Amino acid sequence: MxxxxxxxxxxxxxxxxxxxxxxxxxxxxxxxxxxxxxxxxxxxxxxxxxxxxxxxxxxxxxxxxxxxxLAPTCTKISPSLANALVHYATLNITPQQTIKEISVSLRVLEKKSPCNFLVFGLGHDSLMWTALNHGGRTVFLEEDKSWIEQVKRQLPNLESYYVAYDTKVTQADELMEVGMKEECKVVSDPRLSQCGLALKGFPSEVYDIEWDLIMVDAPTGWHDEAPGRMSAVYTAGLMARNRESGETDVFVHDVDRVVEDKFSKAFLCEGYLREQEGRIRHFTIPSHRARLGRPFCP
Structure with missing residues (x-):
């Protein structure tokens, strides 16, 4: 098979x-x-x-x-800002200027600081101005000695000086006529000026420094017997014109009052007016020494 x-x-x-x-x-x-x-x-x-x-x-x-x-870095805030935060967090008093009015000066400080900042008046907002101008020099001129001592006890690092005024609000019309005279149109160091509106009693260094910002928020001007801001406004404008070069931003507060309104327009000049917000006006005044023959007002 x-x-x-x-x-x-x-x-x-x-x-x-x-x-x-x-x-x-x-x-x-x-x-x-x-x-x-x-x-x-x-x-x-x-x-x-x-x-x-x-x-x-x-x-x-x-x-x-x-x-x-993109990892965050840790940096310390400036001492002036730290002091300001603590001060205003524990203060029950509201500064005289509104937030919109303060913002006018703040915008200029953001561009110019650190700089030289002269303030007529020592108030509850003084520490704020110093902090906003961190690294610069902020100086306050005050008419009340006792108030200066009180503020220094709380805020010893603020630089302030006593200034005496010999005018009264009731003299405003008379002083306006003085300011219209030819000697008041001459640009010079206020200590050498022949104008009766020029203030000559400041410490020497106040005249020697070229101020980038000047705030006129003093002396007292809300009643007839008060010194008024006639001379302060005129002198601020004269100091701005007398700088070697550049320009100075000048702020005047309480322009809702007659004196501040008329004197700021006359001696800081409407042609130099840049902005008004509420009761504050901002003027930008150029050096008159850098350009000889420039008129007192444009």
Missing amino acids: RSNTPNPISLKFILICLFFLFLVFLVLRSSLSSSSSQQNSSLISALYPSSIIATESYLEQNQSTTTDT
Whole structure:
């Protein structure tokens, strides 16, 4: 009886054919995969510009660097600002100027500070002005000795000087006529001026410094027997004109009152007026020494 076992030669041939077909399958699969990858790359390139892909790659590579750059840093606030924060956080008295009025001077200080800032008047807002002019020199001129001593006990670092005034609000019309005389149109050091409105009793260094900002918020001017701000406004304008070069920003508060209104327009000049907000006016007065022949008012 014959055996049912396949012929060994036929079996070997079948195995070789299967192996050959398997190799062909692998080659075709690899080729298809490569072709698909190239198609995908082409599709991505078409859909997304190369600059975007490059940017994404850059951000991935520099992610750690960007994170380090954006990390917050710890710095201390200035001592003047720290003192101001504590002072006003514990003070129940509101400064005389409104926030809109203060903002007029603040905008100038943001550009010019640290600078030289002269203030007629020592008040509850004095520490604020000093803090806003951090790194600069802020000087206050005050008519009341007892008030200076009281403020110094609380805020010993403020620089203030006593100033005596010999005028009264009732003399305003008379002093306006004085200011219209030719000797009051001459630009010079107030100590050498022949004008009866020029104040000559300040400490010498007040005259020697070129002030970038001058705030006239004193002396007292709300009643007839008060000194009034006639001479203060005129002298502020004279000091601004007498600087070597550049310009001085002069602010006058309480311009809703007759004296402050008339004297600021006459001696700081409406042509130099830059802004009015509420009761404060801002004038920008250029040096008259840098340009000889410039008229007192434009």
